[in-house]
Amino acid sequence: PARPLLVVVAALPHDSGDAQRANVAACFQNLPGVAVRTIGRAIEVAGGDGPLAALAQAGTQARQIVQREDADLLIWGLVDGPAGIVELRFTNAAFVEDERPGLPTMMTWLGLPLGFGEDWGHLLRAVALASLEPRTEAHAQTLAALLAPMVEAARGLGLDPPVSLGAMEQAAILACYGNAAAALGYYTRDVGWHKVAVEAYGGAIGLLPREADLDWGLLHRSIGIVLQAIGERSGDPAFLAQAIEAYRAALEALRRPDCPREWASVQNRLGLMLYKVDLLEGKLESLKEALGCLQAAMQIFGRSDYPAKWAEIMNTLGQVLQVYGDHARSVDILERAVEACRQALEVRTFEAAPLLWAGGQNNLGSALFLLAKHSQHRDVLEAAAESFRSALGTYRMHGMDLLAEIPDKNLKRAEEMLRRIGGPRPLVDPLWVERPATVGEEDDWPDKETEGKGRGTASRSG
Template identity: 40%
Template sequence: MSTEELTFNDGDAIFGEMEPSDCAFEVIKGEVELTVAGKKGRVDVAVVKPGARLSEGEALERSSRGAAAKAMGEVTLRVISRTELLKTAKKTNFGPDRTEKAPEKAPEKAMVPVAEPALLIDGQAEQLPLDDEEPAKPKKQKASFFQRLLGGRFKGEKMVVYIAPLITTHLNEPDQIDATAEAHHLMCSLVRQAGLKVKLYAKQVPFDAAEAAIFQATDVESWGRGILKKNSADLMIWGEIPPPATTVYLRFISAVPCEDDRPGTFNTSQALALPLGFGPEFTDLLVAVIFAATMPGTDGKALTRLNLIAKIIDKALPFVRALPPDLTSVERAHIRICFGNALATAGWLHKSSDLDHTAAQIYQEALSELTREEEPASWAMAQKHLGSVLQVLAERSEGADVLEASIDAFNAALKVLTRLDFPLEWASAQNRLGQSLYRLDRRTEDVEMTKHSLSAFQSALQVYSKTNKPDIWADVMNNFAQAAQVLGEQLRNTEVLEKAADACRQALSVRTKGKSPHGWAATQNNLGAALFLLAKQLLMEKKAAEEPLCQAADAFRKALDVYTGLNAENLARITGRNLSRVEGALDKLHGKPAPKLRWENEPAKP
């Protein structure tokens, strides 16, 4: 259990609403005020007292915090790492239990028919009865906002999925397909699924059939998120039926955008191809993709996804391995790209190399069905996704060949993904390419590879900024700093080392100890390393080096405190060694003698 504690004074901000999170907190001393944004300013929603926890589910999903937290008086919080939360989650049944024995039906009780699903008009929220709910019984009280926010022990909530009318304007005769019936069929295929509530939405998506979906993604996502937020829903499914009207291409909009550049991330341009009127054999595949495409907005929904996604993927995998032969090669490729994203998402959630290996295989199978000439955007996205999971696998192993394969995949993707047409995807591929080049350089000590990695990071920073993507921007700045300190040491160049230290300081303006202790400590450690290397080079040049040495020691101490508190023993040991080296250099600079060994203090024997 983590022993890292943070202390705040009266009025101090602990974290902000919608800030990303990779840890939770337990209130040890004092009280914490929680507020959310309202139409007329901040609204007080709760006062959290000692013993309560903050943001458990949000930390598990690394999603945004649901409220802002501020200290009321002097406050002490214990940091709860995501690793500790995962261990707790595995021991607790957070998700809906589908294995319980069904209650026997009383003979005198007539069956209650399921009501015909009603349409939602202009975002009017109307709950639809589901087959797995029993209307005759009073509804159980839902977990309160405070329970969800504070991480109380409760069963997972169902995620609310809206299905918008399917677009048929591509067809020469749009009326030849009953789009409403197809949307209804889609809903009926999902209505019995664990963890989901499904509703039909009546308003048409603002989509121009004459323009490619990739170029309308921003506007469509903005519209969809507005509808979802208004109705406290989680995912919008929409799509189009192109000629010859045999396939529907489903697209997904999550109410909460994915703010980190993780493997398996969905965007509006990616579509799941399913046959019109698809059979039940496709349902597990669809549900797996839904769980992967949704960023849950509450703790309960986050824990539901964590509990169910790997199970549904395991059920769908045999079908995806042997898709029906009547599907076209492009349709099979789209299915496998989306399912690969589901595998990569589950691998990220569960830290599973097995799931990541399978994701890589599925992406490769998709690429075997695609050509760059026929489907350039889909081909490039599959290459980028493949590179991302290979990179994760390389981080868990020593295989340089896996890193080289990830570099090949990113370079292939960048032949299609341009900054002009695909700015975010281009920047993501550049950042990940830089990471793979940097890691390969650490094994080969190739100076040119380090230079290429820095160039890739600088390219990514042309798109990511502290304003539009602050957390990803901070990640890229930290990556740049790591590569720059290596190049600075290789070239013995103080200017490059100073840039590395400055990049760390900029990253720390976003990576705070409160919202991301691991990230904050990692950047402090990188800052210490850059300053230590800078001091060594200055000493070699007979220049003053005491200031960067003192700053390096301070940075290492800050990192060591967090790693020790989080029981990150290996990281604490490495940081402790770094600190000892800096302190030794300071002692030598100040002319202090080396400490005497134990036997040197013992009196000489006669």
């Protein structure tokens, strides 16, 4: 059996008699599949270099404690006696480069009344457990089972915080409840909870003061992530278009120097959504913008520091260049698409990630096929067939019959064309996609393979 999920509660500065920390820890006692531990160390937040630098330094301390304690979540913060609240923040065990719906951002915090009771306990448990990034499928199942009653029990406070609290405290509660609802929708595949999350995030945005640019931008980013999940699950391009607008709004407020990873994450997501919407609707007007967004993201997510994220973006870049190059009938652009796909495969190797490698091989095969179509080179078509063959064999070896359908059909088209051509003749397009999930990097689990987290077996295709 999987070990229990471990929640560690750090000491809270200004906590007289350790009363508030004990109250927090008590909320996680006797939860099935969850263990709680307290430690004597507090996270020190020094504001000498500004609030963002202080939060970054505190986050580094928190991640070090998570690793040292082998914990799944660290709850830390402080007691604000004059305001009458305990301010809590949440750091999980995973350093996630591009978050699934519901994970806390650098600005996420939850303010609870001193000596809070069970009604607030429901909210705390829902927010804390939604902040976890499970290491195994068993942990994910545990979270899904626990979150459902907790998020429902916290709905009253989460969507309608007491007006006796300040506007920022109310906004923080709404944002945290939005995270909990988004996480529940993610684990249960219930779009209804995703829509509740969007409602909560919108309520938080309405309470923010004008100068809270970073909070405003990150909340729009959270809305975009949820709308993207709805659109990818439903196949409805209208939700993807709404996600695009949310990401554009986020970029109006997020500045690269202040939060480079978050800025790059939005650029990457915006580029992917522009590509998907264009592909689904048969329009190509936004492909140049998509290319610009992906290239901007790679300024932060470089190959040396973020190899997995870099390879993901490079794979998407290859897809966008394929469509753009085919539309423009440009051999040069298609050669760039082939090179992008090959570079992604230098990181997504068969040994490191066989299913992602298979998706990359199918993507490379499509790029080669289109290059053969416009260059009329038989050897390029033969290389495309070999890539499709590699993808097909790997998917079948892992029992991924549904994912194998795309390279199987592409391979048959390539082999048929090789049999038919005796000289330079026009080539037909490969099979692009049968369903949106094969267009790009889908953010839904458990239907996707997740990189490095051991939570599933199905691969992202494309």
